[in-house]
Amino acid sequence: MMPDDMSRPLIRERGDGGARHLEASVSDPSTPVIGILGTGDFSRSLARRLVASGYQVVVGSRTPKRFVALFPEDVEVTTQLEAANQADLVFVAVYPEHHSTLVELKPALVGKVLVDVSNSLCINQNGPSNAELLADYFPESSVVKGFNTISAWTLQMGPRDGGRQVFLCGNSQKAKNTVKSVCHRMGFIPVDMGLLSSSLEIENMPLHLFPSWRFPVFCTSFLFVFFYLYNFLRDVLQPFVTEGKKVFYKMPIEIVNVTLPSVALVMLALVYLPGLLAAFAQLRSGTKYNRFPGWLDRWLTTRKQLGLCSFMCAVLHTVYSLCLPLRKSARFKLIAAAYKQVKSGVEDPWVDEEVWRMELYLSVGIMALGLLSLLAVTSLPSVANTINWREFSFIQSTLGYCALFMATAHTLLYGWNRAFDLKQYRFNMPPTFVLVLVLPFAVLLGRLALCVPCVAGRLRKIRRGWERSRHVCFTLPAEDCRNGLENVSNV
Numbered sequence: 245m246m247p248d249d250m251s252r253p254l255i256r257e258r259g260d261g262g263a264r265h266l267e268a269s270v271s272d273p274s275t276p277v278i279g280i281l282g283t284g285d286f287s288r289s290l291a292r293r294l295v296a297s298g299y300q301v302v303v304g305s306r307t308p309k310r311f312v313a314l315f316p317e318d319v320e321v322t323t324q325l326e327a328a329n330q331a332d333l334v335f336v337a338v339y340p341e342h343h344s345t346l347v348e349l350k351p352a353l354v355g356k357v358l359v360d361v362s363n364s365l366c367i368n369q370n371g372p373s374n375a376e377l378l379a380d381y382f383p384e385s386s387v388v389k390g391f392n393t394i395s396a397w398t399l400q401m402g403p404r405d406g407g408r409q410v411f412l413c414g415n416s417q418k419a420k421n422t423v424k425s426v427c428h429r430m431g432f433i434p435v436d437m438g439l440l441s442s443s444l445e446i447e448n449m450p451l452h453l454f455p456s457w458r459f460p461v462f463c464t465s466f467l468f469v470f471f472y473l474y475n476f477l478r479d480v481l482q483p484f485v486t487e488g489k490k491v492f493y494k495m496p497i498e499i500v501n502v503t504l505p506s507v508a509l510v511m512l513a514l515v516y517l518p519g520l521l522a523a524f525a526q527l528r529s530g531t532k533y534n535r536f537p538g539w540l541d542r543w544l545t546t547r548k549q550l551g552l553c554s555f556m557c558a559v560l561h562t563v564y565s566l567c568l569p570l571r572k573s574a575r576f577k578l579i580a581a582a583y584k585q586v587k588s589g590v591e592d593p594w595v596d597e598e599v600w601r602m603e604l605y606l607s608v609g610i611m612a613l614g615l616l617s618l619l620a621v622t623s624l625p626s627v628a629n630t631i632n633w634r635e636f637s638f639i640q641s642t643l644g645y646c647a648l649f650m651a652t653a654h655t656l657l658y659g660w661n662r663a664f665d666l667k668q669y670r671f672n673m674p675p676t677f678v679l680v681l682v683l684p685f686a687v688l689l690g691r692l693a694l695c696v697p698c699v700a701g702r703l704r705k706i707r708r709g710w711e712r713s714r715h716v717c718f719t720l721p722a723e724d725c726r727n728g729l730e731n732v733s734n735v
Contacts, residue, residue: 251398267323275299276422279331280347281324283311286361287337290391291319298431303328328352333422335359335391347381354384357419360443361391361655367451368444375413375443386419388412389443393450402431411446413437432534459542460549463514464507464557471506475499476678482670495574504561506680509553509651512616513683516648520690523703528713548623551644555620558613558651580648605657612654615647645691653686 251699273482278294280287283305295303295318302320304327305311312321320327328334328349333356338346340362375389390412410432414420420436437446454461476499483489518540525540526532536544568574586592621627622639631639659677662668668675679716694700 245697252327269598276332277302277330278426279304279327279334280337280399281327281334281349282337283314283321284337285395286399288314290335290337290398291315293399294401294426294428295319297426297431299426299429301328305326306507321463322610324349325352328356331356333357333359334377335361337361340364340377342379343381349615350382350384353382353660356385357416357422358385358387359391359423359709360387360389362447363392363450364447367448369448371444373440373444373447375440375447379415379440386414386416387440387651388414388416388423388441389446390423390427394449408433409435411435411437411449413442413446415440417586454484456546457545457549460511460553463550464511467507467510468503470558471676471680472499474673474679475502478670478676483601497567497571501561501564501568502676504557504564506676508554508561509680510683511557511653512648513687514690515547515551515554516644517683518547520687520694523694524707525692527699527703530706532706532709533711551619551623555616558616562613576648601657601660605654608650608656608657612647612650615650619644619647645688650685650690652681652688653682655684675720686730 275298277300280294281304281722283303287303291301291303295316301318302310302322303315304324305321306324315321320330322330325344326347331350334353334356336343336346343362358378360378362374364374373389375387378552379387380386389684390410393409393411408431410427412420412423412427412434413436414423424434424436476495479496479499479502480491483491483660521540522536522544525536527536535541619640622631622636628636653675659675659681662675663678694703
């Protein structure tokens, strides 16, 4: 009976025995032999991925007999010198402080490609980078920086679950092309970052801690603290000071539940406000070629993160609202209201106005959350890559403004006529929803202003290259020729 090839493992584990020489029949003779200097976790994962991709792999170690059992059977584990002699391309997988110990391999590495996969312990702003120092140690080799942004887990599990991009840089285009072919064969996407001088930027990439999230997280935290303290003063402290009522039990659930939608709506308005400011700046200057102020540039680049923070607050508000009837305090209030109703002799407590308000309030809120969910899902790279720019713009801009309108209407229905009730101005402080509605109303009115035909036409001309100061004769194409691609909200 013929053996079942499909039952064999992709990578065979090493059995007993020491290092052995590579078998040339394992893969195509034209395939370069890949060497790895180092025997750590990254080296073992890299060796497994290279073998699975069809490469001949040789690993160099100072003590090969100690680590031979940790590698697959198809990998040769030998001395560093022997690995450097056999390999055509060498991955330097040792800590950067140990690069100097490899100088004795310089004759064996002459003319070969060295891939530096090291990272620093902290962000290096001044340089030189680890790759540049390695190039100084081996001036007759071609050093390429890469694979330092890929984790050992991603290498072992494959690129389908981790990030697929591999950032590369080096002074030799031929060496970079060789490493690019290895990346493609392993299932990754190489991204050429230029010369080796860019290696400092690549080495700092894994060390940044959410750089694009700092401003959104700060805004979310600041707004949450502000609205929480504001609601605490109005709904907890004021009854205690004026009437002696102790309603501190509201702090964990009710106050938080009123605060979260306030933060969500203001954050959603902050997503679309910078686009309006940029549009009005272009209208004022009469050209699209003037740079925006630095603060506006940074604001524009964080709109995705601002929107996701808004979505998080909206989801938490939904969960908190569903939990409101589960509290003991809510049950006691319901029993007290029923007892009061019986005692007062009121037979039918039905109030049409309140019933309609609550029905519309919940319906509009659900629609707003649905639209926000769609915006959040389409912001994911895996989803955004499946739609074209017009579709992405329609969802993020048109439906985004619809979500803002629905969320604003949800807040208006919540407030209803309480903005005109003097009893709601506790400590002479207006209700929370009055403060929350200021910025969304301003954004929606600004969007309507940009929809005025004369304003929208001028903005379209500017974004197609017209400049007021140059007096260039410019005619927009016919409406049917634009194919609906122009959108005044896209900056």
